[in-house]
Amino acid sequence: MPDFVLSDASLFVGVYGEVKRSTITLEEIARSTEQRDQIGRYLAQTGVVLICNVCGLGLPTCDRALVRGQDATVPPGKRVLQKTVDLWSAVGGGTRSKVDASNIVALVDIVTAAVTRIAVPDDLAKVLARQARDAEAALPDDLRPVRLEAAPDA
Numbered sequence: 001m002p003d004f005v006l007s008d009a010s011l012f013v014g015v016y017g018e019v020k021r022s023t024i025t026l027e028e029i030a031r032s033t034e035q036r037d038q039i040g041r042y043l044a045q046t047g048v049v050l051i052c053n054v055c056g057l058g059l060p061t062c063d064r065a066l067v068r069g070q071d072a073t074v075p076p077g078k079r080v081l082q083k084t085v086d087l088w089s090a091v092g093g094g095t096r097s098k099v100d101a102s103n104i105v106a107l108v109d110i111v112t113a114a115v116t117r118i119a120v121p122d123d124l125a126k127v128l129a130r131q132a133r134d135a136e137a138a139l140p141d142d143l144r145p146v147r148l149e150a151a152p153d154a
Contacts, residue, residue, distance in 0.1 A: 002042065
């Protein structure tokens with residue numbers, strides 16, 4: 001069971017997420033085989049995982065040479081920690097500590113990369129099919145079908 005997921009309203013999972021203690025580095029989380037290799041299983045399913053150690057966020061992905069779908073897990077040697085951001089290293093003291101603005105930009109970049117990364121054609125097909133269903137459902141009920149008239153021969 002992942003700690004969190006990024007999904008649409010119908011629970012089409014785009015990205016799994018795992019949160020660990022701050023004493024564990026993002027690199028250790030990315031290569032972990034704990035919990036029946038949960039990071040490897042999530043990578044095998046979606047190609048990306050968001051990981052967090054409370055202090056920072058990371059984006060493990062699959063090695064480009066790996067063909068997903070052949071195995072139930074992605075082994076640690078085939079994982080790449082693509083991006084990381086340390087959210088709290090630049091925080092100043094005081095009663096109202098704030099994360100540095102550049103780190104917020106990096107955080108948004110990681111989440112954007114996670115939800116927009118499409119690693120294999122099957123994943124792209126699922127995303128496009130979901131978007132087509134959502135677009136169709138959003139059409140107003142009174143919208144009349146558009147019919148193309150054949151152009152008169154000249």
